[in-house]
Amino acid sequence: MQQYVLSKKSKITWISGMLIIIGFFSHFVLKNVWVSEGALIVASILGVAPIAIQAVQALKVKVVSIDVLVTIAVIGAFLIQNYEESAIVTFLFLFGHFLEQRTLNQTRSAIKELTEMAPESALRQMEDGAFEEVEVDAVDEGDILLVKTGAKVPVDGTVLSGEGHINEASITGESVPVNKTAGAEVYAGTILENGTLQIRADRVGEDTTFGKIIELVEEAQDSKSEAERFIDRFSKYYTPAVLVLSFAVWLFSQDIELAITILVLGCPGALVIGVPVSNVAGIGNGARNGVLLKGSEVIHDFSRVDTIVFDKTGTLTQGNPAVAEMEFYDGQAEEVLGYLASVERESDHPLAKAVLQEIGETTFSIVEDTKVVKGGGITAQVNGHRVAVGNAALMEQEHVLMDQKAQADIRRFGKNGNSLVLTAVDGELKILMGIRDQVRVGVKKDLEELKQLGVKNLIVLSGDNQGTVDVVARELELTEAHGNMLPEDKAAYIAELQQQGQIVAFVGDGVNDSPSLALADIGIAMGKGTDVAIETSDVVLMNSDFSRLPHALGLTKATARNMKQNIIIAVGVVAVLMASVFFSEWMNMSIGMLVHEGSILVVIFNGMRLLRYQLNGNRRRSGYTTSSSNEVVKTPLRTL
Template sequence: MAFEQWIQQKIKPITAIAAALVALGLASHWLGQTFLQQGFYIIAAIIAGVPILLRAWSALRMKIISIELLVSVAVIGAFIIGEYDEAAFVTFLFLFGDFLEQKTLAKTRQSIQTLADMAPTTALVVQPDGQTAEIDVDDVVPNQELLVKTGAQIPVDGEILTGRGDLNEASITGESRLVAKENGADVYAGTILENGTLHIKATKVGDDTTFAKIVELVEDAQDTKSHAEKLIDKFAQYYTPAVLVIALLVGLVTQNLRLAITVLVLGCPGALVIGAPVSNVAGIGNGAKHGVLVKGGAVMTTLRNVDTFVFDKTGTLTQGKTTVTTIHQDDPTGLQYAARLENDSDHPLGRAIVAYAADHQLLNPGLKVTATQTYQGLGIAAQVDGQQVLVGNQALLKQYQVTMTPQQTATMQTMQTQGESLVLVAVNGQLTTLLGISDQIRPAVAERLQELKQLGAKQLVMLTGDNERTAQAVAAQIGIDQVHAELLPADKVKFVKQLQSEGRTVAFVGDGINDSPSLAQADIGIAMGSGTDVALETSDVVLMQSDFTELVHAYGLARKTVGNMRENIVIALATVAFLFLGLIVGVVDMASGMLVHEGSILVVILNAMRLIGYQRPVKKIKENWQIAKEN
């Protein structure tokens, strides 16, 4: 075992020595030194053949008939019939091809190395006396105070205690623009403080940081096989033994050992085996570089087949940065009660109410809240200072049999027509306050959705818990095909199932938190998450910057990657067909066949490497979008 490991560690020098011996053999042939020529070829074949033979034996112990076994049998046969030059060329070309394959595969995995190189290694810990001490980043513990200076990396995930600065978050979002942050803001390990000085409190350290999870996710994804890879692996289980049987039959029928050995060499499925994995690795690496985390080759294949995109509204199609824009109230205490109930909520509408109340000195934490009951998708009911308070939508009020006056109904309809989301506040069974909350649509969403259609999406659907009028107003602005409003999370899941029952391949795009049931039900779950834990764990694809440009890039990349896999499979099969046809007509021998075989492996790798530079076809789609708008 130790010898086998030592040999595999010395593949590069072994390949170089074999190359030199083959060159000396060729030189001896030109000089007419037949004895030296044969000697050089024999030594070259033995030196290069040992690692191949060891790999074949290792695979056999695992009950696997590998490509190395085919080559080993062919080389032993070549020695038996005295074709030492063929044995030398075949073993050297196999090792040289393997060397080039590893070099080019390393190039496709460069995105992972780039991410790993971004990892911080040290941190400045603030001591009790105010001094700082530099320690290894692995020694940082939660809640420690750290100092980050201009130009330094944020060592761990944390919260800014004091200071202000502009951060380059390319390692997290894939976008190198600067983000201004100050007291209370979250910061992430691996991001760079371009200017300013920060004191931060460590919240997540080591493998728990967002950056560490991203690296782990992309590494795991590149090792996860696509449907095509699994199919090829299964095919290879039968194909390789079949080649051995065919070669044996050829030898028995023709009594031509050389011909049988040549069949073994030409039948090696190297390009077929490597073609799909290298496309998968390159495609996932490209996505990581552009802020798109795709969890494996199988996800890439399914994403390519998506024909229906389903979107949540708040926080997905819109920015989730909601503000109170309209207030109609009969009693000013209604807004105070609503702000008190929503103070512990993470819902975008609730945050907007709390922010408005805080800005207008209406937030009163001293109000006593009891008997709180949350209704998913409806709102909150509670006793506030002895008053029964409802904060939510129309369905919640209907459940508590709260009625509206004709004037309130007309006001509500006007607000909805303007595209505002409504929060209704009822106190002791009477509707007292109507709050209109607006959420800005994400920049360029309409153009990005058009790009999805240009790339192959057949239908765009919005599922939202918001009211029908507001949902329709938003959909009309951005070009959504189908809208379903006033839905509970369970209702969204039902709609996804219904689309799937119609034979559609569905991608659900949500925020990765409230929409986790739909993300799980869809064929592909896509989280607009900026690296949140829930987004990383519950979805198949994470858009790190929560940008629809990343969504278009992911969809186009998936289609390009799967297409590239198919190209490589065609190249591999065409090569095998060409080699056997050449053998039949007598223009291909063992050495030339191995040369073509190794060349085909390089071709499929180089073809896959084109994915590293993939960019979405912006110019063409922009032109089509302009034409669509004019028409």
């Protein structure tokens, strides 16, 4: 019976409202007191039923809830035959709860949208080679799937064949479609806007990126921040205190109506709901914008961060070596580049891949008598010419003459943090290339935004040599730069910063970053990093989009401010109402309840503003967009 009554709470609300209208219409228009009082009595009894049930349930677990206060107040008003007050109080309380739930559901719309995006079926290749539609739960790792135009990608996987543009907004928050070809990664829940793809299932079910997003955000919304825990403790003692105050007022004044009014006005509804709605809205905004905030506590801690420590490779930089600078030493550039590409095709060294990527299409020659010089490079015969490709030590070994300009270029390239690739043909230096891991597109602007948000220290820690780290630090204008650091060194440095009283966030993406991510006050993982890093972190930037970091910090600061605003509104309204009871003539139960329910809606709508939050100067507004691919932006190449 109790569950049935509670399930019909919305209908009871509207019926009570209609009865109140009938009651007042009969009293003021029809002048029929019996019909008026009858309607108000039924409205009072009907309306208090679900409130009283919830009050009893709360008392069973030794909690004096808001429902207890309202139930006592309504019964008291009913007993003193103040039927208008009892009916109006129950209706306003139920109507406020109805609006509250409806509004809160809107703040959870980000999660609802995500779950609705979850794919339900997939086209799986059968043994005879044909594709058959199956439920997505039936797909196993390694299965070959077909995705057609307009369909959702059912799993995380790798494109085997085909080409198309995929909308990855559900994963990254970026609405610009991304081109996918053979070898590219695709994610469950994204939509193929055109083309046809055959993919191999790499991760299925809850293990997909999409599945983890839903799981993490739902867990985050269920968690409680320090402010929420404080309010829970406060309410635990505050509500009984209101009961005691009401009883004391009645004891000394013998004014039962005044005592009942205090019960109604003392309900801390806005205080209880204000902080959770801010957290839910903040987490929902993050989910829509490619930022996973793992809980309300994360919001509180992240908003106070004053020091951010970065890993270098894969975080501040692309993680892929590329040619950054180049010098030519004679006019036969095209021919020599062909020789260089022909030799580098014989090597699987990462620097060789960077050189080939830079040269692109060229004329290849037959390579003979190839020799790998350990720690130096490679030599070979190409079209009758002796070609040497490697570092300065190899050039010296090959007796390659280098004039003062070449030596100055080598020093300059080295100072800029480059790995050097020199190419000599028949003992003459022809090309000097500087290869280094490139800084991510737009990172410097992102770091400037972090400073504007109040971050005082931006520090990079890396296992690379100090010279390379210094180059990145100078380019990005970081506060400190430390190289040659092992994972344990990074963790020790973070612990030292914390001992100095700094609130530290660490941003990384690798397994070796996990200790630092766990130790820092806030661990921030790049979404394409390792599973260990993502699981250890408190915040995940989906698709490894560094530009989400300023938005995440700005969002948590806005959410923390919003919580404080809601607390001030809630406490202020209760204080004003209580003061009005004792120092004014106009305050009564109905007016008090109306103001009380209004304050609940005010804090809810204030919290919902976070759903529309965008960082000032956001790139989407200014027309600046970051690439969702791993394209490398190079400095202009100087040619002699």
